[in-house]
Amino acid sequence: KLARFGSGSASRSVFGDFVIWEKGELADGSDSFAVPFTNKLCDKMSLVVAVVSDKEKKVSSRDGMRLTVETSPFFGKWVSAAETDLEEMKQAILDEDFIKVGEITERNGMKMHATTLGAEPPFTYFQPKSLEIMDAVRELRENGIPAYFTMDAGPNVKVICERENENIVADKL
Numbered sequence: 001k002l003a004r005f006g007s008g009s010a011s012r013s014v015f016g017d018f019v020i021w022e023k024g025e026l027a028d029g030s031d032s033f034a035v036p037f038t039n040k041l042c043d044k045m046s047l048v049v050a051v052v053s054d055k056e057k058k059v060s061s062r063d064g065m066r067l068t069v070e071t072s073p074f075f076g077k078w079v080s081a082a083e084t085d086l087e088e089m090k091q092a093i094l095d096e097d098f099i100k101v102g103e104i105t106e107r108n109g110m111k112m113h114a115t116t117l118g119a120e121p122p123f124t125y126f127q128p129k130s131l132e133i134m135d136a137v138r139e140l141r142e143n144g145i146p147a148y149f150t151m152d153a154g155p156n157v158k159v160i161c162e163r164e165n166e167n168i169v170a171d172k173l
Helices: 002-006 009-013 040-044 061-071 075-094 098-117 128-142 163-172
Strands: 019-022 033-036 045-050 147-150 157-162
Touching: 002 009, 002 033, 009 019, 009 033, 040 045, 040 098, 040 163, 045 163, 061 098, 075 098, 098 147, 098 157, 128 147, 128 157, 128 163, 157 163
Parallel strands: none
Antiparallel strands: 019 033, 045 157, 147 157
16 A cells, blocks of 8 residues: 555555556545465566666656546546456456466557547657567567567556567567
8 A cells, every 4th residue: 555655556566476456446545555466377477678768758657647537538448448457357367368468468558558649638658669669579479479568657668478488578679
């Protein structure tokens, strides 16, 4: 709970492996916190981070989220979709279905970024290199290496892959 007050995302980082961030309902955020949700699939997965930029963002995460919530016509739809994606993700994790976990991760992250493009004024965290990396990940999949990308509120790309392929993925990126 304490980490969440620093940053919502920070609550997910307290535990390793999979984590569910309980959104809560209270205006003060006191019922919003993270809980571990893990199984053997975590032992088979890796996260490769492609650092595109370490410079300060033009739009902070906090300001970007506020603007998106207040002005993007896509925000409500994303929240609804995220709830469905979460239920599907829980089942995919329980089933130890890496492909499904990757597909859900990628599509949910891109839906979140679509909300920023609908904000007024529109903005994006994508940089040209971010898009190049996304294309490289798609190319990996086309060549039989299951890998899936996501991004939070910034230009850096996170790629989930099977541990046995982490060096191939890292080399490609």
